[in-house]
Amino acid sequence: MQFVSVRVISDDVARLARFYEQATGLAARRPAEQFAELVGPSCTLAIGSAETMALFSAGAAVPESNRTAILEFRVEDVDREHERLRNLDDAPEIVQEPTTMPWGNRSLLFRDPDGNLINFFTPVTEQARARLAH
Template identity: 75%
Template structure:
């Protein structure tokens, strides 16, 4: 089994795809109006329109956190604060008890997003190796 992607269901695919292009710096592939995807070295973030999953409630409580390994959490925080649409910050850059530096915010649809950096180069390499195995 191989992990391939996380798909978020949205009522406004274009808006959410625009946000993730700005937030991640990745260029989204948009093969259809109701679908976009962002490919990174360890997997993909996909965005599908509510029309593609009619049995789901796009406004339901979300418990998933989309996590992105970044070089510098504090620098990313400053960059996000300059976006055209500044995301709702849930937790400003904080050092977690296990050592990761973490920034938690909500995308325009309310999904939780975590930008994090491990405390050391060794921990960072372990995170990269772990995600590469998925």
């Protein structure tokens, strides 16, 4: 089995794709108006419109209602990313300023325009770097 992607459902795929392009520096592929994907080196972030849920099962996913999942991105320097994000035209809501966590990651929590929680993190201890080495 191979874990391939995480998909978020949105009422505005274009807006969310633009946000993630700015936040991650990845270019979104748009194979259809109702779908975008940002392909990174380890996983793909897919964005589907709410109308695509009818193809699966109506009501299976509801836009802007997530309060349990966190989308996590490993970055080179959390503090530098924090400064960059704060200066975007549509700066995200910061939930937690850069903080070093007990497990050795320096972490920044913020929300995308749909309210999904995002963690940019950098392993800062030897143990954390070893744990995340592939």
